[in-house]
Amino acid sequence: MRLIIFGPPGAGKGTQAGLLEERQDLVQISTGDIIREAMKNETPVGKEAKSYVESGELVPDEVVRKLAENAIADEDYDDVVLDGYPRTTQQAEWLTTFMEEHDIAIDAVLSLEVPDDVIVERLSRRRVHEETGETYHLDHDPPPEDVDSDLIVQREDDQPETVRTRLSVYREETQPLEDYYAERDLLVSIDGQGDIDEVYSRIESALDTRVAPPEA
Ligand code: ADP
Ligand code: ADP
Secondary structure: OEEEEEOOOOOOHHHHHHHHHHHHOOEEEEHHHHHHHHHHOOOHHHHHHHHHHHHOOOOOHHHHHHHHHHHHHHOOOOOEEEEOOOOOHHHHHHHHHHHHHOOOOOOEEEEEEOOHHHHHHHHHOEEEEOOOOOEEEOOOEOOOOOOOHHHEEOOHHHOHHHHHHHHHHHHHHHOOHHHHHHHOOOEEEEEOOOOHHHHHHHHHHHHHHHOOOOOO
16 A cells, blocks of 8 residues: 655644554655654755755755655555655656556545644644654653653754744645645545544544455
């Protein structure tokens, strides 16, 4: 199965993609995680991406294209959940071409719908583990007590001003992909409000009706 998980910053894409990895044996491919890792290791891509990420802008399409395509190829083009990719019309078109070239297809685009006030609350309370990249929420998904609290930090781009930039970049550049995928009959809207397991159950039911089981 190949899925895209789509939605504004803070909608819960990473959280739900992580659960799909755990429970459906999909491999989560998060361009955000790949880019942050590259920044941490100060690779050429990381150095190029840094100023964009920190200001809340998108990293140039060309850079992200290679990262995403290589990650999909590493999984033999199978059983992936793309988290945070594509994010522009050009990225979506490239992905469509890439899939066609490899004779594969996306099964569904799960669009997590969450109002702005909930997004702002979720991002202001999001914390990450500096070393593992694991994501938490101070109230809804707190770090376990045995985790060293000094390693639990707020992402630089989760500061309120950068969140505002990311939301407006999302509206301008990423939201139009809803139409792109609706026209291709792939878009599945999921209510992203409520607790984490409730949202996951909605995803599971949507997949049950949407993605046909393999033929016996
Ligand atoms: P969030 O999950 O909060 O939406 P991500 O962790 O997915 O944020 O992404 C963090 C940042 O990494 C983005 O603001 C952007 O700068 C960069 N990024 C991630 N994915 C892409 C992409 N597909 N295209 C361009 N930039 C990206
Ligand atoms: P995204 O990848 O879309 O930016 P995340 O998965 O990182 O979003 O979630 C943003 C924040 O909200 C994190 O702190 C996460 O723990 C929390 N979160 C995710 N889903 C829910 C939910 N259903 N209810 C409450 N908090 C949530």
